[in-house]
Structure formats: C-alpha cells, structure tokens
Amino acid sequence: MYDLVVIGSGVTGFGAAMYAARLDLSVAVIGDVDGGTITLTDDVANYPGFIQLTGKELADNLKAHALDYPVTIETGLVEDIFRDDQDFFYVITSNKTFLAKSVLFATGMKERELEVPGHDELRNKGVSYCALCDAPLFKDKTVAVVGGSDSAAKEALLLAKFCPKVYMIYRRKKIRPEPINGRRIENEPRIEIITETNVTEILGDSRVEGVKLDNPHNGSDTLELDAVFIAIGGIPFSDLAKKLGIETNEKGEIIIDRSSRTNVDGVFAAGDVVDTEFKQAITGVAEGVHAAYQAYNYVNEKEFAFICEENV
Amino acid sequence: MYDLVVIGSGVTGFGAAMYAARLDLSVAVIGDVDGGTITLTDDVANYPGFIQLTGKELADNLKAHALDYPVTIETGLVEDIFRDDQDFFYVITSNKTFLAKSVLFATGMKERELEVPGHDELRNKGVSYCALCDAPLFKDKTVAVVGGSDSAAKEALLLAKFCPKVYMIYRRKKIRPEPINGRRIENEPRIEIITETNVTEILGDSRVEGVKLDNPHNGSDTLELDAVFIAIGGIPFSDLAKKLGIETNEKGEIIIDRSSRTNVDGVFAAGDVVDTEFKQAITGVAEGVHAAYQAYNYVNEKEFAFICEENV
Numbered sequence: 001m002y003d004l005v006v007i008g009s010g011v012t013g014f015g016a017a018m019y020a021a022r023l024d025l026s027v028a029v030i031g032d033v034d035g036g037t038i039t040l041t042d043d044v045a046n047y048p049g050f051i052q053l054t055g056k057e058l059a060d061n062l063k064a065h066a067l068d069y070p071v072t073i074e075t076g077l078v079e080d081i082f083r084d085d086q087d088f089f090y091v092i093t094s095n096k097t098f099l100a101k102s103v104l105f106a107t108g109m110k111e112r113e114l115e116v117p118g119h120d121e122l123r124n125k126g127v128s129y130c131a132l133c134d135a136p137l138f139k140d141k142t143v144a145v146v147g148g149s150d151s152a153a154k155e156a157l158l159l160a161k162f163c164p165k166v167y168m169i170y171r172r173k174k175i176r177p178e179p180i181n182g183r184r185i186e187n188e189p190r191i192e193i194i195t196e197t198n199v200t201e202i203l204g205d206s207r208v209e210g211v212k213l214d215n216p217h218n219g220s221d222t223l224e225l226d227a228v229f230i231a232i233g234g235i236p237f238s239d240l241a242k243k244l245g246i247e248t249n250e251k252g253e254i255i256i257d258r259s260s261r262t263n264v265d266g267v268f269a270a271g272d273v274v275d276t277e278f279k280q281a282i283t284g285v286a287e288g289v290h291a292a293y294q295a296y297n298y299v300n301e302k303e304f305a306f307i308c309e310e311n312v
Numbered sequence: 313m314y315d316l317v318v319i320g321s322g323v324t325g326f327g328a329a330m331y332a333a334r335l336d337l338s339v340a341v342i343g344d345v346d347g348g349t350i351t352l353t354d355d356v357a358n359y360p361g362f363i364q365l366t367g368k369e370l371a372d373n374l375k376a377h378a379l380d381y382p383v384t385i386e387t388g389l390v391e392d393i394f395r396d397d398q399d400f401f402y403v404i405t406s407n408k409t410f411l412a413k414s415v416l417f418a419t420g421m422k423e424r425e426l427e428v429p430g431h432d433e434l435r436n437k438g439v440s441y442c443a444l445c446d447a448p449l450f451k452d453k454t455v456a457v458v459g460g461s462d463s464a465a466k467e468a469l470l471l472a473k474f475c476p477k478v479y480m481i482y483r484r485k486k487i488r489p490e491p492i493n494g495r496r497i498e499n500e501p502r503i504e505i506i507t508e509t510n511v512t513e514i515l516g517d518s519r520v521e522g523v524k525l526d527n528p529h530n531g532s533d534t535l536e537l538d539a540v541f542i543a544i545g546g547i548p549f550s551d552l553a554k555k556l557g558i559e560t561n562e563k564g565e566i567i568i569d570r571s572s573r574t575n576v577d578g579v580f581a582a583g584d585v586v587d588t589e590f591k592q593a594i595t596g597v598a599e600g601v602h603a604a605y606q607a608y609n610y611v612n613e614k615e616f617a618f619i620c621e622e623n624v
Contacts, residue, residue, distance in 0.1 A: 015360035015594070022358060022448055024473035046334060048327035048597050049361060049373045051380050061361045068363050132605075136334055157612070161336035180613060258570050258588070276570070278605050282327070285360050286598030293444075293590050300469070301492060 001099045002026045004295045005091045006288075007078050007240070008106035010036020011281050012271030014062035016104055016288030021069030023296040028072040028098055030091065035059030036108055037272070038281055042124045046133060047281050058281065074098075081240050087266060087302070101302060102295040105246070105254060105262075105269040106288055107237035109279075114146055114230045118202030126208025126227045131155040132280065134227070135162045141226035144169055144211065146199055152231035153177030153185055159229065160190040167223065168193045169213070194223075202228055236273045249275045260291035266298050313411045314338045316607045317403045318600075319390050319552070320418035322348020323593050324583030326374035328416055328600030333381030335608040340384040340410055342403065347371030348420055349584070350593055354436045358445060359593050370593065386410075393552050399578060399614070413614060414607040417558070417566060417574075417581040418600055419549035421591075426458055426542045430514030438520025438539045443467040444592065446539070447474045453538035456481050456523065458511055464543035465489030465497055471541065472502040479535065480505045481525070514540055548585045561587045572603035578610050 004020045006013045009031020020027040038044065041055035050058065067073070076093035081103070083089050091098040111129045113119065119127060128134040131145070135158055143163050145156045148170030154177075159166045168175060168185075173195055177185065185191050194217050201212040203222065210224045217223060236253045238246070247255045247263045253276075254269040256262055262269050268291035271284030316332045318325045321343020332339040350356065353367035362370065379385070388405035393415070395401050403410040423441045425431065431439060440446040443457070447470055455475050457468045460482030466489075471478045480487060480497075485507055489497065497503050506529050513524035515534065522536045529535060548565045550558070559567045559575045565588075566581040568574055574581050582599030584591045 011360075018360055019358065023444075023470070045380075046331065047361065048323070048330055048377055048601065049359065049370065051377050058361065065360055065363050068357075132335075158335070184612065259590070278571070278602060280601065282594075282601050283598045286595045289360065289592065289594050290590060300496065 002028045002072075002101070003299045004102045004104060004292070005030065005089065005098050005100035006104045006106055007031070007091065008036065008108055008271070008273075009034055009073065009075075010106060010108050010271060010284070011038055011059055011062045012036070012108075012284035012288040013104070013106035014059070014066045015285035016106060016270060016292045017071045017073075018062070018066040018069060019289045019292035020295060021066070021071050023292060025292070025296055025299060026070075028074055028100075029066070030074045030076055030078055030093060030098065032075065032077040034075065035063065037110075040124065041133070043137065044133070044281065045136070062285070078240060081243060083244060089266070101299045102266040102268065104288065104291045104295065105238070105241050105267070105273055106271045106284075107240070107273045109234045109236040109272040111230070112233040112235060114199065114232060116199055116201050118204065122202050122204050122208050125206060126204060126225075127202060128227060128229050129231075131158045131229050134229075135159050138163055138227045140164065142224065143167070143227040143229060144223065144225050145229045145231055146170075147231035147233075148172055148175035148195075149231065149233065150177045150181055153181045155229050155231045156191050157181065157184055157188065160188050164190055166191045167225070169197055169199055169211070170195050171198050172196065199228070238273055241267070241269065241273075251275075256287070258290075259294050260287045261294055266295075266302075268294055313400075314340045314384075314413070315611045316414045316416060316604065317342065317401065317410050317412035318416045318418055319343070319403065320348065320420055320583070320585075321346055321385065321387075322418060322420050322583060322596070323350055323371055323374045324348070324420075324596040324600040325416070325418035326371070326378045327597035328418060328582060328604045329383045330374070330378040330381055331601045331604035332607060333378070333383050335604060337604070337608055337611060338382075340386055340412075341378070342386045342388055342390055342405060342410065344387065344389040346387065347375065349422075352436065353445070355449065356445070356593065357448070374597070390552060393555060395556060401578070413611045414578040414580065416600065416603045416607065417550070417553050417579070417585055418583045418596075419552070419585045421546045421548040421584040423542070424545045424547060426511065426544060428511055428513050430516065434514050434516050434520050437518060438516060438537075439514060440539060440541050441543075443470045443541050446541075447471050450475055450539045452476065454536065455479070455539040455541060456535065456537050457541045457543055458482075459543035459545075460484060460487035460507075461543065461545065462489045462493055465493040467541050467543045468503050469493065469496055469500065472500050476502055478503045479537070481509055481511055481523075482507050483510050484508065511540070550585055553579070553581065553585075563587075568599070571606050572599045573606055578607075578614075580606055
C-alpha cells in the first residue's frame with residue numbers, strides 16, 4: 001500500500017516523488033521510459049539553474065534527487081487502473097499490482113512524428129519538436145515549420161524573432177491559425193507560407209541541410225534549411241485516466257486546477273499530459289511538486305476520516 | 313524601453329528573466345536583495361535537480377543562467393510605478409526610470425519575525441520559518457512551532473510526521489486552526505499545545521537547544537528543543553502592485569491565474585507574493601517562467617495592434 005503512486009517516470013514524476021517522500025508519503029513511480037521524453041533531447045538550456053545540459057543528464061539529476069529519499073522506482077507499463085469502493089486505487093502492470101491511496105498521472109504525451117526518410121537520423125540535429133526550446137539555437141538561420149495549426153503558427157512567429165527566414169509548409173490549401181496569430185503572420189515579412197505541399201524527405205548528413213517537397217517551390221523540389229520544426233500535433237497519454245472518469249479537453253489532455261487536482265478526489269495530474277499550452281520541463285516539475293503536496297493533504301485528511309470512524 | 317521589467321531579484325525573478333530573454337524579449341530585473349530571501353537559507357534540498365545546496369548557491373545558479381542571456385540586472389528598490397494612457401509602465405527607482413511594456417511582480421514576502429534574543433544568532437541553526445523545507449532535517453528530534461493559526465497547525469502536523477514530540481506554543485487561550493486541522497491535531501498524540509505562553513528567548517550556543525517561556529510549563533520556564541519553527545504570519549510585498557489596481561486577497565497576496573496573469577493586462581505576478589498556500593522555490597520559478605511566456609504573448613499582440621493602427 002502506497003500513499004501515492006506516480007504513473008510516469010519522466011522529470012515530472014521524479015520531481016513529484018522526491019517532494020512526496022519529503023512529506024513522508026510512501027511513494028512509488030512506475031514508468032516504461034526511464035527519464036521520459038526529455039531524454040531524447042541533446043540540449044536543454046531552459047531548466048532554470050542549469051545553463052546547459054542534456055535531457056538525459058537533467059532526468060538523471062531528478063532521478064538521483066528522488067532516490068535520495070525512500071522512493072520506489074518500478075520499470076513497467078501500467079496496463080489497467082481502477083478504484084474500489086473504499087477509494088483505494090489498484091494500479092496494475094503486466095506483473096504487479098500497486099495499491100495506492102492517491103495517484104498522479106505524469107504520463108506525458110507523444111508528438112505526432114513526421115514519418116519521412118531522414119527524420120530519425122536527423123532528430124535533434126536540426127529536426128526539432130519545440131521552437132520554445134530550440135529557437136535560440138538557430139539564430140540568424142533559415143528554418144521551416146511543418147504544420148498549419150495555431151500551434152504551428154505560433155512556432156513560426158517565435159522562430160521569426162530569431163531567424164530571417166521562416167517557411168511554414170502545410171499540406172492543405174490554407175493554414176488555420178487563430179485570427180490574432182493569422183494577422184500577426186500576415187504582418188511578419190520573415191514568414192513565407194507554402195501550402196498544398198508535403199515534406200517527403202529531410203536532407204542532410206550530420207545536420208539538417210534541407211527538405212524535399214512533393215510540390216515544387218520556386219521551381220525546385222528541394223528547400224535549403226538549417227532546421228525543421230515539426231508541429232503536426234501531439235497525443236497525450238490520458239486513456240488510463242479516462243478510465244477513472246478524469247475529465248479531459250478536446251485534445252485529450254487532462255484538465256487540472258492550479259493545484260494539479262483533477263475532477264476526481266485523490267487523482268492528480270502534471271506535466272505534458274495536462275491542459276496547458278505551455279509544456280516545459282520546469283512547469284511540469286512544479287505541477288508535479290504541487291500535486292505531491294495536494295496528495296499529502298488528501299491522504300492525511302482521508303486517514304483522519306478513518307480514525308474518526310473507528311473512534312465513533 | 314523594455315518588453316518586460318521584473319520587479320524582484322529572487323529566484324523567481326531570475327528564472328522569469330532567463331525565459332523572457334530566450335523568447336527574445338528585452339528584459340530588466342530590478343531588486344534590492346541579490347538572490348532574494350532564499351539566500352538566508354543554508355540548506356535547500358527541495359529544488360528538483362539539486363540534491364542539496366545553499367540558498368545562495370541556488371540563487372547564484374539562477375542568476376548566472378539569466379546572465380547567460382542579454383538580461384539587465386539593476387540593484388535598487390522600486391519606489392513608484394504607474395501606467396500611462398498608452399499602456400506603458402513607468403517603473404521608478406531612487407535614481408532611474410524604466411519604461412516597460414509589461415511588468416512582473418516577483419517581489420516576494422517577508423516572514424513576520426519573532427523578535428526575541430537568540431533569534432538572529434540561531435536562524436537556520438534550528439530556527440526555521442519553513443517546516444516543508446526543513447522538517448526532514450529534524451527527524452526524531454524534539455521541536456516547537458510558535459504560532460496558533462491554521463498555517464501553524466499545518467506546520468505542526470507536518471513536523472509530527474518526522475518528530476516524536478512537537479510543541480505548539482501560542483500566546484492566546486486557544487489555537488485557531490481550520491476545523492479539519494484542529495481534529496487532526498486532537499488525534500495526533502505527538503503534538504502538545506501550550507497556550508497563553510510567549511517565547512521570550514531562544515537558547516543555544518551554535519544550535520538551538522531550547523526556549524525560554526514567560527509562563528512556566530510543567531514547572532519550568534525553559535523547554536528543551538532541537539528546533540523552533542516560527543509561523544506567526546507573513547507580509548507579502550504587494551503595496552506597489554495595489555497602486556496599479558492589482559487585486560489581492562485578504563492576506564494581501566496578489567491573485568493570479570494558472571498562467572501567472574493578474575487582473576490587469578500586461579501585469580503578471582509570481583512567487584512568494586502570490587495567492588498560493590504552497591510557496592516553494594520550484595513553484596515560484598515555474599510561475600515566473602509562465603509569466604514570461606504570457607508577457608511574450610501580451611507584448612506581441614500589443615505590438616501587432618500598433619502596426620495595425622499605422623496601416624489603417
């Protein structure tokens with residue numbers, strides 16, 4: 001029986017576990033990818049306190065911090081979860097069941113990947129999924145955003161602060177940003193929109209050098225670039241949460257309040273799986289820490305209730 | 313003219329400034345205490361990623377991170393602030409005026425200090441203002457909380473997780489926690505309440521060894537202790553913000569939303585000065601980072617509006 005089971009072993013989960021243990025909660029972290037998606041990133045320069053380190057190093061720091069306390073870390077994938085009529089949670093992996101008084105979903109999300117040749121080889125070598133993280137690395141360079149959503153538009157607008165030339169490459173006839181961002185793009189001469197065009201290959205040897213297009217642009221089916229930012233949507237890992245009746249938004253993200261509480265008592269969520277537009281390591285970790293504190297409050301008030309019943 | 317002026321040079325302000333500069337905002341930080349109140353703490357073990365460091369070291373890391381970008385840091389106290397009819401802010405110190413498109417209040421708060429002999433000498437040597445930060449340091453020790461509010465009660469309850477004996481020392485006849493915490497205290501045999509009593513001196517040589525009381529307890533006017541946690545209230549630095557019409561709660565804390573926005577467009581707040589019960593370095597920094605992102609959105613939308621007017 002754990003006071004708190006954290007589902008997800010990314011930086012958010014580790015930060016939450018460390019704090020929960022400091023609050024004297026018994027806590028287990030269950031995850032299949034040790035360190036989470038940030039470990040795919042070579043260059044993290046935006047976690048305040050560390051000027052520059054790799055995603056793996058940041059995750060290792062957070063994990064070591066958690067393990068400085070009595071935290072159980074279990075490698076595995078949670079396959080099922082339910083709640084019994086005494087409000088205990090059963091968190092089930094392929095070979096174990098964890099009994100928990102409270103649960104934190106720090107399950108993260110998966111970017112929808114651009115499945116073209118060159119993508120995997122050049123990922124983090126000019127192929128990026130986060131302008132907010134990586135834009136400063138490409139100052140004064142030529143870049144492209146693949147995608148036409150409002151998120152893609154905002155990536156392009158941010159990149160235009162740093163880069164003299166930003167292409168937006170979109171498969172449909174018209175990009176579909178929110179009106180305000182559409183107007184900002186119209187007023188931004190650094191952004192050029194290429195519609196009805198797909199990227200069919202990412203070109204480059206050790207770094208991105210360009211992309212191949214299925215619809216020639218200015219007479220050429222290749223475009224020279226220093227970086228490609230992919231913004232074709234993400235998939236939050238919230239299916240398990242939905243099984244517990246947790247409310248999600250239209251993107252499938254778990255809805256939380258300022259204290260990382262979901263609509264279900266005893267269930268908290270934090271990090272990339274939640275309904276914030278602004279998904280950064282530092283904010284995910286802080287949400288996790290907030291959740292740990294709320295779990296502490298929840299577990300103690302519940303325990304008090306049990307004692308009360310015994311006394312009556 | 314700055315895109316963002318951050319008032320307060322604690323970890324929250326530095327984290328915000330770093331992020332703002334990454335978003336290509338021109339940013340200045342103005343503060344009178346370099347590093348803020350965390351620099352008073354010898355032992356910080358709860359900023360995820362750093363297992364243990366001093367408050368000064370943490371603040372220095374955040375400051376160095378900010379200075380890795382083109383951030384202006386100004387030593388000074390902001391004496392006045394107002395907004396003109398074009399929505400520009402004037403942030404005024406004793407010898408300079410900063411013009412700003414947006415403002416972040418990261419002004420922090422001041423704990424009400426217990427003004428008795430021994431306090432200053434033994435601060436951080438057993439005298440603490442944060443059970444959440446320091447409780448684990450006093451595992452299996454005898455401690456006291458000075459104060460009788462709901463916050464003081466929660467400090468005592470948290471300490472009782474770690475310590476076999478926790479006194480609550482309060483000057484009035486009856487402590488005044490919220491009912492749920494009052495019942496939890498009644499059910500916690502580790503907590504003993506001493507009312508109608510003031511601490512008149514904190515005793516100890518290099519560490520806290522006890523306190524002197526003005527009303528003898530069990531026939532003695534001294535109480536042997538390993539630590540004293542002081543919880544007699546705090547004073548948020550929000551007077552300047554109130555001048556701009558920023559809403560505060562009954563404690564004087566600035567009210568923000570999940571994105572660190574106040575009720576006034578272009579004004580953000582983060583850290584110890586805001587209306588969260590849970591004031592920690594990590595959450596303050598994340599609020600600051602969130603504010604930087606919202607300032608970026610605000611400034612860019614505003615600039616677009618100016619361009620529009622010129623075009624019309």
